[in-house]
Amino acid sequence: MIAELGHIFLISSLVLSLSGGISAFFLKKELPIQKFALLMTLLVTGAFFALIYSFVIDDFSVAYVAQNSNINLPIYYKFAATWGAHEGSLILWILSMNLWLLAFLSFNKSGSINFSNIVFGVCSLVIFSFLLFTIFTSNPFERILPVPPLNGADLNPSLQDFAFTVHPPLLYFGYSGLLLPFAISIAAMLSSVPNRDWASASRPWTLLAGSFLTVGIGLGSWWAYYELGWGGWWFWDPVENAAFIPWLLTVALVHSLIVTENRNLFINWSLLLSIFAFAASLLGTFLVRSGILTSVHAFALDPERGLFLLGIFSFFVLGGLIIFAFKNSTKNQSSDYSINSKEFGLLLNNLLLVVLAVSILFGTLYPLIYEAYTGGKQISVGAPYFEFIIFPFSLMLGLLQGIALYLSWGSTKSFNFLGKLIIESLSIFLLTLILLFVLFEDLIPASFITIFIFAWLISGSIFFNFSFRSLEKYLDFINRRIGVLLSHVGMAILVLGVGVVSSYSNEKELILDPGDKIKFHNKDIEFLGIRDVKGPNYISKAAEIRVIDDNRSFELQTEKRTYFPSGQVTTEAGIETGIFGDFYVSMGDNFNGDSWSFKLQSKPFIRWIWFGALLITLGTFVSSINMVRRLS
Amino acid sequence: MNPIRKQRVYALMAIAGGSILAVFLVVSALSKNLNLFYSPTDLLNNELSPDTLIRAGGMVREGSIKRSNNSLNIEFVVTDFKNDLTINYSGILPDLFSEKAGVVVQGYLEKEGSFRAIEVLAKHDENYMPPEVAKLMENAE
Numbered sequence: 009m010i011a012e013l014g015h016i017f018l019i020s021s022l023v024l025s026l027s028g029g030i031s032a033f034f035l036k037k038e039l040p041i042q043k044f045a046l047l048m049t050l051l052v053t054g055a056f057f058a059l060i061y062s063f064v065i066d067d068f069s070v071a072y073v074a075q076n077s078n079i080n081l082p083i084y085y086k087f088a089a090t091w092g093a094h095e096g097s098l099i100l101w102i103l104s105m106n107l108w109l110l111a112f113l114s115f116n117k118s119g120s121i122n123f124s125n126i127v128f129g130v131c132s133l134v135i136f137s138f139l140l141f142t143i144f145t146s147n148p149f150e151r152i153l154p155v156p157p158l159n160g161a162d163l164n165p166s167l168q169d170f171a172f173t174v175h176p177p178l179l180y181f182g183y184s185g186l187l188l189p190f191a192i193s194i195a196a197m198l199s200s201v202p203n204r205d206w207a208s209a210s211r212p213w214t215l216l217a218g219s220f221l222t223v224g225i226g227l228g229s230w231w232a233y234y235e236l237g238w239g240g241w242w243f244w245d246p247v248e249n250a251a252f253i254p255w256l257l258t259v260a261l262v263h264s265l266i267v268t269e270n271r272n273l274f275i276n277w278s279l280l281l282s283i284f285a286f287a288a289s290l291l292g293t294f295l296v297r298s299g300i301l302t303s304v305h306a307f308a309l310d311p312e313r314g315l316f317l318l319g320i321f322s323f324f325v326l327g328g329l330i331i332f333a334f335k336n337s338t339k340n341q342s343s344d345y346s347i348n349s350k351e352f353g354l355l356l357n358n359l360l361l362v363v364l365a366v367s368i369l370f371g372t373l374y375p376l377i378y379e380a381y382t383g384g385k386q387i388s389v390g391a392p393y394f395e396f397i398i399f400p401f402s403l404m405l406g407l408l409q410g411i412a413l414y415l416s417w418g419s420t421k422s423f424n425f426l427g428k429l430i431i432e433s434l435s436i437f438l439l440t441l442i443l444l445f446v447l448f449e450d451l452i453p454a455s456f457i458t459i460f461i462f463a464w465l466i467s468g469s470i471f472f473n474f475s476f477r478s479l480e481k482y483l484d485f486i487n488r489r490i491g492v493l494l495s496h497v498g499m500a501i502l503v504l505g506v507g508v509v510s511s512y513s514n515e516k517e518l519i520l521d522p523g524d525k526i527k528f529h530n531k532d533i534e535f536l537g538i539r540d541v542k543g544p545n546y547i548s549k550a551a552e553i554r555v556i557d558d559n560r561s562f563e564l565q566t567e568k569r570t571y572f573p574s575g576q577v578t579t580e581a582g583i584e585t586g587i588f589g590d591f592y593v594s595m596g597d598n599f600n601g602d603s604w605s606f607k608l609q610s611k612p613f614i615r616w617i618w619f620g621a622l623l624i625t626l627g628t629f630v631s632s633i634n635m636v637r638r639l640s
Numbered sequence: 641m642n643p644i645r646k647q648r649v650y651a652l653m654a655i656a657g658g659s660i661l662a663v664f665l666v667v668s669a670l671s672k673n674l675n676l677f678y679s680p681t682d683l684l685n686n687e688l689s690p691d692t693l694i695r696a697g698g699m700v701r702e703g704s705i706k707r708s709n710n711s712l713n714i715e716f717v718v719t720d721f722k723n724d725l726t727i728n729y730s731g732i733l734p735d736l737f738s739e740k741a742g743v744v745v746q747g748y749l750e751k752e753g754s755f756r757a758i759e760v761l762a763k764h765d766e767n768y769m770p771p772e773v774a775k776l777m778e779n780a781e
Binding site: 273370371374392393397519579 | 655659665666668669673675676707710731732733746775
């Protein structure tokens, strides 16, 4: 009964979003759009809760519940299973698009009626198309009648995990947040708002979407690291690229909007970028859910769904581009800037980010192009391609970011610039020395570059307005620009983590009998033995490992779990985390008796990657909140 | 030059520079890092150099998995139901590796026609078959 109610909620919001969307486009008067958006949000929330309810009461006559839950699944994961697969995650996606729209309408007090109407109209139509897609190809409320199964299949065991319960909602929130910059750019083109106004209306939401994307991607990486048992944190899998490309474009847009708002420049560029960022998020959805690319992430693969998504993608992206082509030409660009200006720095920033995004997109799509071109030959583009591409771009972006905050609008006074550069060089020198001293016995060029860029970024973020004479002023400045500082420092920390873990990781695979002792990376490792463990919905073999470091000793446990009813086997890694590195042990296969193979890894500085991502999340979040506050 | 023209020149220079760099990087990266996928049948009469990194795959033949007792060496046979290919690998296998399951391996074709894998690719989901292998299965039916 409840499931039918959910279905009805979905259908009513489908009708509402279409009628609301169309009327907002054509009626050029004040409409109760906020109430309308609230109503749509409530209906979708209702549908979402109906689905959660069906999971919690184990209603296996609902096909989606039967496929993704089980009577023995812990209650916490029954909640999370709601968005564990394609259908439910779509509902969550639609819900978050509604929430973004509602938030925009509640906080944005500027702009003409026409402008807000069009933003509402575009969002409603996108929501409508997603609802249509859900109801016709991916209805989560479909029943298995007349004979429902007594028990469900199960939630994929590797998804039964804390990070999984929060990673998808945050990531979807980020993806769907790109709807707002898109709708705002369409509204800017169709109504005659000053560039300054639409750019300042778009900035906080773009930042916020970026914030959610960052934390979503970061959590995904962290989850893959500890849950998949391989110790990797990024695999250049299509599904990861599908999130990374919109992230890069969002970062570019965040920066380009600064110029549009403050200098009335890069107007067409910001408009286009808003369209492309949204397009990238739709393209990602399409690639991942149509099954046309080989990915380690499996969604239910269905060509019909792919075609439908391709339709949505083409309609909105082409629509946006057509409006862009036929809009009134922008009142152009009066301000002058020279090559040592902030404008030019941000131009380079955007160029690098966009070219990087396109190169990654190309590598992701190349297998498809190749297959079509050669008539069915299959190819894969491996991680080395992406690593080869991203390294020079990161280097250039890093060099640029280190001086970016020194630059002024128009042109930068070279005297100030030099003075700051001297302070910066000194601090870089010190930071580099300290890090070298703390970290490494041996130095390879890659790690030297990493440390240099880290120091360059840190000093470039912290000291850019520093002077001893007016410390108070400096602190006040820091306080006002805290968001920028946090995200730029976060980037530095992330870069250091990536650089060090890529150059200094160690691993070893070996077979151990209980009682065996070995040495690994100045640690003494002892395999104590195997215990049988029984969990709520799995049984497992747990290996106890004692590790003796220079000055301490600790025990780790790694498990080989067999989940029922699916019988799927997963590995739970044992990880000793630390600021300067993780020790990671995972169980392999059973040999004679209690002898097992193990994989030992040392992962220096890996935490810094996620800590950096967290700082970027926090920084963009704070900036965004401050901007919203200023606007309303 | 007037300011607007000057800005356009900057922008064009930057864009041209960026595009040239990107094309250069993409082309040189692609020329080195592409791995073609081969089925056991494809590899039967193929004169591949043993230095070419390729992918191969198929279904793991029942009863073909041979483990060593005291090392991580393992040998198994993948099949596309027309021909077989023997794979040698040393290391820990992914959890989802099993008999009669689809598998994709990355590595080198040795002179004697066996395959030395440096990586056995894992997958997330029990129901999920690597698309390359799924296509082989389709063709076999």
